Amino acid sequence: MKVLFSAAIALALVSSSPAQTPSLQKPPNLAGAWRVPYTPNLADALGRQPPYTPYGAERWRTVDTAKDPTGTCLPPGPSRVLTSPFPFIIVQQENMIALLFEYQTIWRAIYMDGRKHPADIADYPEFMGHSIGRWEGDTLVVDTVAINARTWLDTAGHEHSPKLHLTERFRKVSEDKIEWTATFEDPVFYVRPWSITRTFTKFDDSKDQDRILPYTCTENNRDVQHLMPNQPNLNYKYEPERQ
């Protein structure tokens, strides 16, 4: 009887231990096509203005929205792309998570293999930044640096410096919702880190909507001549045949 009892305990321990040990849990599956709530001004999501440094406040006061980098089709940057009104797809593998964006037909690679940011990455900034990720329990934590300072944080014109350090947390709160928290740390523009939280909603895959559609910003970007009359617009002379 004692032997049986011990065996039962041993079996219970074996069968229950994976569930009790977070490190052995299989990470949640984030794959799929996700809808993003448009957040053109991060201050609205924050409920107030971000905590500017004097320099950051002056930049915000004087920002010229006609110079929005996306007006000339430059990439939107790693966080603005997730607050723009276009869906994205998550491709999830053990060693990499890829985000494929409809907006600007661009992607982010999140390296999940334990690597660090390259030592010289600050000298070679990327428009979408360099991202490494890890699982903390059921939450994907993504650390991004070397974000090209020509990108803006939103449509309203919140800017950042090359020192911006972006930390994002992706947590699947239900089968069709991901809660995304982005924390911005940039001592040049902001006196302390600040965060916004948004919720992504999974597309209904029964209605042929779980896909991303073409977006080619330079195809017919007629806004450039209005926003920046002195900028060359490669496509402005395009005149489709009168139908």
Place this chain on the structure above:
Amino acid sequence: MTKKSLLFVIAGIGILLAALPILGHHSFAAQYDRSKPITLKGTVSKVEWMNPHIYFYVDVKDDAERVTNWAIEGGAPSMLYRNGWRIDSLKVGDTVTVEGWLAKDGSNLANMRTATLVDGKTVFGASSGGDSR
């Protein structure tokens, strides 16, 4: 109004409300003046179903029968598609009424809030005016 056409209008308003805040790849405020709404009625002369935002052109007659060609900017094709537009929703020769906002630079350019076909069957909204600044 029949029950069916009433449903159509309600569906149209729903599409409009769904579309209003979602479009825009850069600042609406830099290019358009929200304090200058305009309504333009005329005949579609050209449609550019292209990225980053669709454009179409409308010949508008004034009281003296002079015709002015207006450029109308809408949203991105992908977002319009998701909100019910199809490539033939607006065709050359269609009569259309556009409500929107004037460009700041004084050109014959407006950003579309709604487009209504003359038969009232189609009401669509698509604007980068979701911009809160």
